[in-house]
Amino acid sequence: MRRLTVLRSPVGAASAVLLVVLVLLAVFAPLLWGDRAAAIDTDAIGQGPSAEHLLGTDQLGRDIFYRVLVATRLTIGLALLATLIGVVTGLVLGSVPAVLPRWAARVVTSAVNIAVAFPGLLLALFFAVIFGTGTTGAVLAIGFAIAPSFARLTQTLTASVSGRDFIAAARVCGVGGFRILTRHVLPNIAEPLVVNATLAAGSALTAFAGLSFLGIGVQAPSYDWGRLLGEGLNRIYVTPAPALGAAVAVVVAGLAFNLFGEAAAAGHRQRTRAVTGETPHPAGEGPHDGLLTVRNLRVTFPGGVEPVRGVSFTVHDGEMIGVVGESGSGKSLTALAVSRLVEHPGTVTADTLAFNGKPLHETKDQELGTRLAMVFQDPTTSFNPTQRIGRQLAEVSEVHQGMSRKAALRKAADRLGAVRIPEPEHRTGQYPHEFSGGMRQRAMIAMGLMGEPQLVIADEPTTALDVTVQQEVLRLLAQIRHDRSAAVLLISHDITVVAQTCDRVLVMYAGRIVEELPTDELFEAARHPYTTALLKAVPDMDTDRDAPLAVIPGRPPEPGEIGPGCPFAPRCPLADEQCRTEEPDLTTLRDGHRVACWKSESELAGVR
Structure with a gap:
């Protein structure tokens, strides 16, 4: 079946037909018309095209067509x-x-x-x-x-x-x-x-x-x-x-x-481009664990720089998961990797990387484009400034669902209305610069809804928006989750936003998940020093206004600067010699709670 992939595209099928015709001519033309092609006619030398000689004759009167x-x-x-x-x-x-x-x-x-x-x-x-x-x-x-x-x-x-x-x-x-x-x-x-x-x-x-x-x-x-x-x-x-x-x-x-070769090359790239070097999943960790299953995900760039290092998590149907961490922790790159958007020279590897029960590299573009929606943090740069909003939304359905242009534009207006943009029919004819920041973000979500997404990946969708608009965007994501039973992977640098909207939280630092736990246990049961430091850095109504705001000393390491030991050790008040020389694994404290820290649960609880 893989050999027939080239025939599934119009270009491949048409070029294959031409090749068959050429082969048939090569085999049978000398047998059928060899004598007529060699026949010399001195009375018809150098004639032009005619009913008898379609392309005329040569200097010896031989029929050029034959x-x-x-x-x-x-x-x-x-x-x-x-x-x-x-x-x-x-x-x-x-x-x-x-x-x-x-x-x-x-x-x-x-x-x-x-x-x-x-x-x-x-x-x-x-x-x-x-x-x-x-x-x-x-x-x-x-x-x-x-x-x-x-x-x-x-x-x-x-x-x-x-x-x-x-x-x-x-x-x-x-x-x-x-x-x-x-x-x-x-x-x-x-x-x-x-x-x-x-x-x-x-x-x-x-x-x-x-x-x-x-x-x-x-x-x-x-x-x-x-x-x-x-x-x-x-x-x-x-x-x-x-x-x-x-x-x-x-x-x-x-x-x-050439066209047959190009069609074959396109089919080859489609089969191999998703996850470079993906290995079979380990026993007991099949691709059907959830809607999105990620095991030992790594993203590597030339020079051995590895900004995502062994990330593993599962997103189930209808679940809303938050991913938090400082800038440079690998949150957005993880999202790009599971969306097949990491470009060369980046290399993505994983023991298991499966979406909707199928390895990601085997998932067709049409299925991925309609079942997975990506909401980027900056809609200003995500939309083409030279095209109208409706045209850009409609293109999704035209390419992935085969809709006509008119039907796709109607669906675009419907989706703009679904994200509560007023006068959606009128708005489809406007350009991105005519939308406010909040409306552009909602339009980006509407683009994701042009398919039937089972998973929405929102990469810091509330960045640079005022508090009121932030709440509108977050409520919209929650409504999409409720109405469509879609899972949501919400990436944010604001741990309180995640705590208010998500079922589980993944805390990332230096390209790894350092803690995972249910959000209803976040403020009472967080055990990693980095998680507790993030929580303390967020002021609330009980914060002493006369005291300095809590901060995390130092800065996160650059991907190329990560050495032996726990990457958070230089900033951690509990770090000891073991923390500085050995990096801890992500271990399970109890069901639904994992943490990567050498300190015991009692020691971590004592610093809260």
Whole structure:
């Protein structure tokens, strides 16, 4: 079924049909029309298009239309042969460095890098001079011109696989380098190589036609589309049809190969782009634990910077969970990771990352776009300032639900009304700058409601809003949860907001969850010193107005600054030597309450 993914898109299906037609012509055209294409008629030399000769005749009176059809076999065959030579050569050059001695591998890699620096057509002309004029020389020239880019791709893919654990295990077991390459590496990179080989075939076809057009490819009496194009060009100002037939054939065939390759590449990216390196979930921790199941989530950037370090939590249907912590604690990046929005060069890994009972990397864009809604903290930058609000909301339903433009606009007005924006039909025709800050935030929530969300991720939705508007937004999220039975993951730096609206709270610090507990126990049962410090830093009606406001000394560590021990130890009044040298695991105190701290429950209770 995975091989048929390419046929599910209109582009893939259309290009596949064209390829089938080309193959049929290559097989049957010489048998059906070979004699008519070779028949010489001295009474019809150099004629233009007519009912008898659709594209006219050449200088010997031969029918050009039939010659174009018959030339399909030689053109396609030579292009595929050149591609095969290029792919095999590139595969060898790209993979042998993995089994050669280090000095030899460097020589091969350097040679490939130098060759890649030159344009492909320039390489083809260079090799054509070396191998000489004719069909054989042109095939070798194009094949060797393709090889460097394919070798570079093979090197990159091989390097990405060679560092995985199963390769290391094979080496430990004593498996030889060549066997590792053929049994473990190449099978894992075969799919992208096949996709790129298809693209290379289209390039080889057009390049071969170019060499024949220049007179250094196929020689008489043989002919391909490039040679027919060159012959027809001499008469283009008198009658363009002879050149047009061969030109159209080259363009259509080249597009068929390239579009099929692009469609296959798109299908490959869709299957692999979500969670890089995701491993099977551990026994007993299946993807069906909740609506959103996250186990050991990590986000890594170049240089070993890891701003999210082993985050695990579960969101159940209809549940509202708050995530709190200071700026830089990893709250927003965690939300982006579970929404598949972390961009290159960031890398997301997890033991389990499942949404609605399905691994996130297997969830289709259409399902994720309608079942998961993301409300960003700054709607000013989240909306396109050059498009009307209604158009931007309607686009969600047009893309993910296949609605017509008119029906999607009606739904956009309905959703704006659902978030209590007055005159929604009129507002759909306005631009973002015509909305107030609170209205833009509600419009962002309305965009999330264009689907049927099972989970709403609200990333600090009340930032920069006044208290009254904050309450309206929070009540709106609670209403969405009640009316639609949707779960809400509310990210906030204000722990009191979370305490008032959520069922559970996750406290994050330095990229980890340091405490998780029910919000109705937050003020009485919080055990982590960071959680208690956050609570003390929030003034209430009983706060002594003559005393200085409570603050947390110091600042959170940067992701690249996290060393051994508990990251909160430099700011913690209870820290001892163990805290400074060993980082505690997140352990369960009792059902629904987890904390990452070396201190006993009684010691933590004593500082409250």
